[in-house]
Amino acid sequence: MMTANDAYITGVGQSQIGVKLTRHPLLLTLDAVKEALAEAGLTIGQIDGVSTYPGRMQGYLGFSPVGVDELIDALGIRATWYAGGGEITSQLGAVVAAAAAVRAGLARHVICFRTVYEAAAMARPDEFPPLRRDKVDGSSQWTAPFNALSAANWTAQYAMRHMKRYGLTREQLAQVAITDRAHAALNPRALTREPITMDEYMSARMISTPLCLYDCDRFTDASTVLIVSAASAIDEVSCTPIRIAAMAGTVARHSWDQAEWMASYQTGPDLWKRTDYKPSDVDTVQFYDGFSFYVITWLEALGFCDVGEGGRFIEGGKRIALDGELPLNTFGGQIGAGRLHGFGFAHESVVQLRGKGGARQIPDDPRVAVCTSGGGPLATALLLARD
Amino acid sequence: MSAPRPQPRLDADNRAFWTGGAVGELRLMRCRDCATFIHPPRPVCRKCFSENVAPEAVTGTGVIDTFTVNHQKWHPALQVPYVIARVAIDGAPGVFLTTNIVGCNVDEVEIGDPVRVTFEQQGEIYYPLFEKIG
Numbered sequence: 001m002m003t004a005n006d007a008y009i010t011g012v013g014q015s016q017i018g019v020k021l022t023r024h025p026l027l028l029t030l031d032a033v034k035e036a037l038a039e040a041g042l043t044i045g046q047i048d049g050v051s052t053y054p055g056r057m058q059g060y061l062g063f064s065p066v067g068v069d070e071l072i073d074a075l076g077i078r079a080t081w082y083a084g085g086g087e088i089t090s091q092l093g094a095v096v097a098a099a100a101a102v103r104a105g106l107a108r109h110v111i112c113f114r115t116v117y118e119a120a121a122m123a124r125p126d127e128f129p130p131l132r133r134d135k136v137d138g139s140s141q142w143t144a145p146f147n148a149l150s151a152a153n154w155t156a157q158y159a160m161r162h163m164k165r166y167g168l169t170r171e172q173l174a175q176v177a178i179t180d181r182a183h184a185a186l187n188p189r190a191l192t193r194e195p196i197t198m199d200e201y202m203s204a205r206m207i208s209t210p211l212c213l214y215d216c217d218r219f220t221d222a223s224t225v226l227i228v229s230a231a232s233a234i235d236e237v238s239c240t241p242i243r244i245a246a247m248a249g250t251v252a253r254h255s256w257d258q259a260e261w262m263a264s265y266q267t268g269p270d271l272w273k274r275t276d277y278k279p280s281d282v283d284t285v286q287f288y289d290g291f292s293f294y295v296i297t298w299l300e301a302l303g304f305c306d307v308g309e310g311g312r313f314i315e316g317g318k319r320i321a322l323d324g325e326l327p328l329n330t331f332g333g334q335i336g337a338g339r340l341h342g343f344g345f346a347h348e349s350v351v352q353l354r355g356k357g358g359a360r361q362i363p364d365d366p367r368v369a370v371c372t373s374g375g376g377p378l379a380t381a382l383l384l385a386r387d
Numbered sequence: 388m389s390a391p392r393p394q395p396r397l398d399a400d401n402r403a404f405w406t407g408g409a410v411g412e413l414r415l416m417r418c419r420d421c422a423t424f425i426h427p428p429r430p431v432c433r434k435c436f437s438e439n440v441a442p443e444a445v446t447g448t449g450v451i452d453t454f455t456v457n458h459q460k461w462h463p464a465l466q467v468p469y470v471i472a473r474v475a476i477d478g479a480p481g482v483f484l485t486t487n488i489v490g491c492n493v494d495e496v497e498i499g500d501p502v503r504v505t506f507e508q509q510g511e512i513y514y515p516l517f518e519k520i521g
Binding site: 133134135136137139140141142143144145146147148149150152153154156157158160161164205206207208209210211255256257258 | 453458462487
């Protein structure tokens with residue numbers, strides 16, 4: 001199924017993951033770049049493209065402190081193609097853009113990065129001022145005036161409707177957080193390394209019903225890098241390349257309240273239309289879990305179970321454990337490992353498909369993984385394969 | 388809930404929505420050619436691309452499509468808990484408003500409850516909130 005036109009993820013890298021880090025966010029990005037280059041056996045001189053989400057956000061530096069232009073300048077990259085912006089089908093859209101670029105011959109090796117600095121920014125507001133607006137406009141004006149201030153509020157409403165319509169329970173939802181935290185305990189870089197019990201989950205304080213503290217990721221400082229390489233340049237790479245077998249992304253109504261349902265429900269079927277692989281071929285799933293409920297929607301959207309059955313599918317947690325039939329978020333997800341903001345899921349897919357997971361490596365020589373990002377009106381899914 | 392609310396910045400598109408409460412009207416943008424409601428309000432109809440659009444008052448009733456009870460103090464001035472809901476607006480198919488359900492305890496709200504608009508004025512803005520009917 002390989003073609004001369006394929007795009008591959010080659011080197012992957014990650015900085016330390018922490019909260020209130022003092023290391024400069026550009027240097028965290030450099031740490032991840034160096035690790036990715038070393039793994040791929042590439043030098044910075046071979047990099048000719050850079051892609052990120054959402055680009056440097058001047059008014060909200062904690063959310064995105066490093067832009068493509070800064071990285072290009074700081075590391076002396078000579079790029080023939082680059083992109084960075086938030087108007088794309090969520091975080092992993094930056095990887096989709098890079099893959100499209102190398103397939104089009106616009107670049108050979110593209111650094112894709114996502115650097116987050118939200119915890120450090122909260123601790124040092126003078127240096128990294130929080131998002132502050134005297135007046136709200138754009139899409140914010142339809143939620144913020146009602147103090148629906150967080151994506152937790154917007155997501156909670158989808159989760160509440162799932163409970164009412166399909167019978168999703170908090171005990172089922174808990175399996176996402178419990179599984180994430182159990183897997184994070186085996187990941188030396190994870191932000192949180194202590195498992196949680198069902199009792200701890202059920203007694204945690206509510207954030208926005210039905211989502212409690214453990215259903216939400218938390219602000220993190222880290223950088224994740226994925227190098228996307230062209231098939232024509234793959235012989236320059238020393239690591240096992242992971243093929244991007246299919247990509248899909250969706251945005252229809254770009255709104256958290258006008259859309260009937262989350263964009264993932266369109267993205268999932270679209271992904272399978274673009275490949276001969278089937279859900280039953282997938283060895284592990286790395287699903288965006290900025291909120292636990294997204295995992296339920298991705299399981300349903302990608303056809304691992306019927307719509308409405310996501311809660312029952314993960315009941316008891318065995319199925320999504322490391323030794324289960326569909327290991328989930330083996331690095332701990334964002335709930336366990338930290339809010340790497342989408343890129344962690346692609347990073348871990350590559351780690352698992354190369355058998356480099358260490359204590360958290362899933363058994364039986366995994367060859368196919370799905371990773372996703374986004375929520376609400378935005379969704380991106382990547383199908384990754386080791387040939 | 389009488390917490391301070393973020394204020395929308397008024398413009399040509401949204402002014403009718405945010406100020407209609409001054410005369411007790413919930414106003415939504417509507418296409419005068421094909422009758423489609425356009426929310427968020429924009430100067431063009433999503434369905435037929437007509438630019439012949441104008442705000443129109445609806446009855447102000449609706450049904451709770453879904454909701455959440457927010458417990459988190461996202462900032463110190465916030466008074467919690469409060470209900471955030473997505474209300475399907477009667478007579479405006481496909482239009483949902485994110486809003487607050489007020490005038491009842493937070494544990495008395497259910498999906499499917501019929502509700503009616505009530506306006507809370509802060510400055511020049513009339514926030515359309517909803518109360519349970521009956």
